Amino acid sequence: MSPVFVRRVGLPVRAEVAFAWHERPGAFERLSPPWQPVRVLERSGGIADGARVTLDLGAPLGQWALEHHGYRAGREFRDRQRSGPFARYEHIHTFEPDGEHCVLEDRLEYEPPLGLLGRLANSSIAAQFDALFAWRHRVTRLDLARLRARAGRAGTVGVTGANGMIGRELVAYLGTQGVSVKRFVRRAVRGPGEIAWDPARGVLDPAALIDLDAVVHLAGAGVAEARWTPARRRELVESRVRSTQLLAQRLATMPRGPRVLVSASAVGWYGDRGEAALDEGSSAGEGFLAELGQAWEQAAAPAVEAGVRVVHPRIGIVLWPLGGALAPLLRATRIGAGGPLGDGRQWWSWITLHDLLDVLVRAVDDASLVGPVNAVSPEPVRQHDFARALGAVLHRPALVPAPAFALRALLGRDMADQMLLAGQRLTPSVLLARGHGYRDPHLEPALAALLGRVHGGAA
Numbered sequence: 001m002s003p004v005f006v007r008r009v010g011l012p013v014r015a016e017v018a019f020a021w022h023e024r025p026g027a028f029e030r031l032s033p034p035w036q037p038v039r040v041l042e043r044s045g046g047i048a049d050g051a052r053v054t055l056d057l058g059a060p061l062g063q064w065a066l067e068h069h070g071y072r073a074g075r076e077f078r079d080r081q082r083s084g085p086f087a088r089y090e091h092i093h094t095f096e097p098d099g100e101h102c103v104l105e106d107r108l109e110y111e112p113p114l115g116l117l118g119r120l121a122n123s124s125i126a127a128q129f130d131a132l133f134a135w136r137h138r139v140t141r142l143d144l145a146r147l148r149a150r151a152g153r154a155g156t157v158g159v160t161g162a163n164g165m166i167g168r169e170l171v172a173y174l175g176t177q178g179v180s181v182k183r184f185v186r187r188a189v190r191g192p193g194e195i196a197w198d199p200a201r202g203v204l205d206p207a208a209l210i211d212l213d214a215v216v217h218l219a220g221a222g223v224a225e226a227r228w229t230p231a232r233r234r235e236l237v238e239s240r241v242r243s244t245q246l247l248a249q250r251l252a253t254m255p256r257g258p259r260v261l262v263s264a265s266a267v268g269w270y271g272d273r274g275e276a277a278l279d280e281g282s283s284a285g286e287g288f289l290a291e292l293g294q295a296w297e298q299a300a301a302p303a304v305e306a307g308v309r310v311v312h313p314r315i316g317i318v319l320w321p322l323g324g325a326l327a328p329l330l331r332a333t334r335i336g337a338g339g340p341l342g343d344g345r346q347w348w349s350w351i352t353l354h355d356l357l358d359v360l361v362r363a364v365d366d367a368s369l370v371g372p373v374n375a376v377s378p379e380p381v382r383q384h385d386f387a388r389a390l391g392a393v394l395h396r397p398a399l400v401p402a403p404a405f406a407l408r409a410l411l412g413r414d415m416a417d418q419m420l421l422a423g424q425r426l427t428p429s430v431l432l433a434r435g436h437g438y439r440d441p442h443l444e445p446a447l448a449a450l451l452g453r454v455h456g457g458a459a
Contacts, residue, residue, distance in 0.1 A: 002088070003122050005108040005129045009137035013144045015095040015102035016074040021144060022093070023047055026175030029168070030143060031136045034321045034353075035452040047077045061085045087111035104140065106133055131452040138449065139354070142439055146358065147177055153365055156211055158195060158258070160184040160243065161218030165323040166356065170216065173357045182212065184219070199243035206250050206257070214260035214364045215251070219243050220296075223268075224325070228288065228415045237292055244299035252306035262363040263300045265312040267349050267376065269293030272422035275347075279429035280314075280372045289418045297372070309370055311363040316349040316376035316426065318356055321450055330451075333390050336397055342404040344384025346423030349376040352440040352450065362436065374428040378441050383423070389444040393453055 011018045021027060023046055032038050038055055041063065045051025051068040064084035071077045074095065081089035088111040096103040108129060112122055157174055161167040162183040174181050182195050189196045197204040199219070209215070221239040226232050244263055251261060270278055271285015284294055297312050304310045318324045332338045351359075359375045381389070391398030407416040428436070440446035448454050 026172030029172035155213035248303035313375040347425035349426040
């Protein structure tokens with residue numbers, strides 16, 4: 001008998017709503033596990049009968065071609081392997097009504113490759129499915145709870161920086177929340193879902209913004225992508241200030257159009273503050289990153305003065321295995337070199353990417369949010385405790401330190417001191433005062449979820 005894998009989860013919405021969520025753009029991206037890079041090579045037709053998707057699973061699995069069938073609106077759809085790593089594979093998604101709620105059942109009927117040898121390895125395959133569906137069901141349940149809480153809000157949101165790590169995930173999240181998304185692009189527009197702009201040349205047609213309800217502004221050169229030479233510092237400042245000024249000035253002159261601008265900032269605004277407990281009412285800090293953050297936020301002043309509601313999420317260390325600060329820390333920890341940075345006593349204010357997306361969407365929806373909002377978890381940790389938590393999740397030691405002098409030699413003194421050795425002990429007071437709920441308030445369980453170390457459908 002071929003192996004069968006079955007997992008069920010209760011969802012807080014009617015079956016038709018949960019089914020519709022799976023049909024929306026972005027659902028596949030929302031359900032893809034962050035510990036396993038997956039690239040869509042071809043896709044057509046959504047989840048209707050005959051729809052196809054071809055994925056690149058990376059080495060050693062290669063390409064995986066799937067075709068959908070068995071579509072029953074609001075109740076069931078199936079996908080089966082056309083070619084790929086299994087001898088046979090079919091995934092049956094069933095939505096069982098339960099009053100105002102429903103139960104999602106994922107049933108996998110498959111045949112491992114390599115005959116008897118593959119069957120002997122089935123326990124490992126089943127363990128991977130277990131981790132995968134613990135992730136998928138958690139995301140589905142929490143995303144649908146957010147959708148229900150948003151009470152049908154939809155609208156159209158423009159997103160700058162949509163090709164970055166945060167932007168890509170935000171576009172997918174907004175899509176599954178029923179929001180129409182328009183990406184800002186610096187090339188020729190290829191369709192109605194794009195808006196052309198060029199901040200360096202001051203190019204942005206106000207007419208392209210009229211149909212937007214809000215803009216989420218994430219564009220800016222990455223502060224960790226290159227050493228801070230004088231030229232790089234200018235690029236970091238100009239990429240943020242010019243783009244923000246352009247948006248703010250256009251919004252300020254528009255009699256109608258988006259009345260919300262969510263313009264990203266960063267916790268570097270506070271500078272290195274040692275042991276001080278900080279919130280949104282604390283003073284600005286000193287140093288390049290603090291000055292960059294202040295200039296970045298100030299660039300939105302024309303929109304503020306014109307009555308646009310402007311929110312500045314001051315984003316902490318974003319945890320996501322496929323990029324940002326966590327990716328290099330994972331590589332180091334996996335080889336046993338994930339110990340403290342410097343003395344490890346500096347405070348790190350962190351947030352998982354999915355929690356950050358919730359904050360960004362709340363900033364769009366919640367009319368009471370204005371000005372700075374600390375986009376961090378409610379539990380900052382010392383860096384050596386972060387290293388220990390990551391080592392514990394990966395079952396690796398976290399004892400080998402990276403001395404401050406070595407980090408300064410590698411990155412330059414200012415970059416090392418302000419990015420790795422500085423600390424901000426932040427509280428998200430604005431969000432907590434409004435009862436904002438976090439998916440991942442505690443570090444070690446958050447890391448376990450992100451790295452596929454949660455099993456059995458646990459939340």
